[in-house]
């Protein structure tokens with residue numbers, strides 16, 4: 001008999017079989033082997049095999065911003081899948097056009113890239129960055145024969161494919177894979193603007209673009225000071241270097257603005273920016289936005305993808321953009337983020353020898369510990385809270401943006417208790 005996966009629960013025998021099949025997956029993740037996520041609703045995840053319920057402060061790594069099993073998203077996926085799932089990029093489809101228009105209009109209306117002009121739709125964050133890098137290189141190639149290098153920053157994360165990895169600094173991710181795309185220079189974002197400027201000026205004929213996360217996510221939740229981003233844009237514009245903001249983690253309302261760069265004055269807006277993660281609330285869809293200057297450098301055939309902008313993902317993306325791209329929704333993210341930061345500040349005051357810093361914007365918050373908080377993460381998990389780290393020793397708080405005040409309190413009290421048990 002046909003069993004409808006997803007609507008009916010798996011039996012305990014099926015769940016046991018599932019967890020027993022770990023040996024068939026490659027070992028690229030260190031997952032706890034006593035946890036099998038089976039369901040989610042809002043900011044709560046369930047493991048029906050072990051009869052456990054978790055407050056989710058991870059949102060699938062800043063993805064399910066409108067909550068797990070969001071009913072509107074499910075309905076859109078269901079309705080759209082009966083209409084049209086995929087038709088390729090050889091033809092226009094209505095959903096992909098609607099989403100592109102919405103992204104450009106909402107971006108401009110909500111203080112993002114003021115000259116946002118066109119959108120390239122794809123499926124993952126890494127691909128959105130690959131597109132951004134290629135677009136910057138194409139623009140550079142029209143200005144000079146050697147102008148295809150990229151400036152990136154230490155502590156950055158931009159993805160795992162060979163191109164995106166080339167601008168990702170972490171040696172652990174890079175070194176096993178030999179030669180990457182040549183022409184990347186890593187600078188330290190903490191350096192004085194004069195140092196960054198001297199480097200860019202001296203290599204201006206070889207540098208096509210600069211890529212930066214306005215809030216470094218995987219590196220440990222480091223918001224880049226506005227003056228730095230303003231200065232960088234000015235230096236880059238003076239040297240014909242295209243500025244790319246990677247908003248894959250910090251975009252889509254995460255910081256309390258639609259895009260993190262919307263906190264900047266318009267002259268500091270990027271030429272290109274990438275988005276993914278929350279854009280599909282878990283359905284893989286991503287986007288690369290460009291201004292007219294970049295678009296003018298692009299021609300038919302310069303880039304492509306089979307799945308990008310398929311009607312299923314685009315239909316979800318439209319709903320997510322409408323919901324997150326709303327002033328009231330964004331104000332609520334700021335309010336909740338401040339409440340979380342206030343509680344964490346109190347905790348820091350209680351454990352100054354173990355907690356060393358608190359950073360963040362909106363609901364993208366990092367609490368840094370003196371040492372890698374491995375035991376704390378496990379203690380939280382055992383007590384019903386899923387939470388992740390970033391960088392070497394930072395606990396990262398990126399819950400669904402729709403998390404309720406009660407769920408925040410529930411999660412924070414589990415966290416505080418776990419801190420007390422581990423460090424008290």
Ligand SMILES: Cc1ncc(COP(=O)(O)O)c(C=O)c1O
Nearest residue numbers: 124125126157158159217248249
């Ligand atoms: C800032 C940033 N860029 C790029 C990526 C890669 O995105 P994806 O995993 O969807 O390819 C990530 C993923 O964590 C990210 O945080």
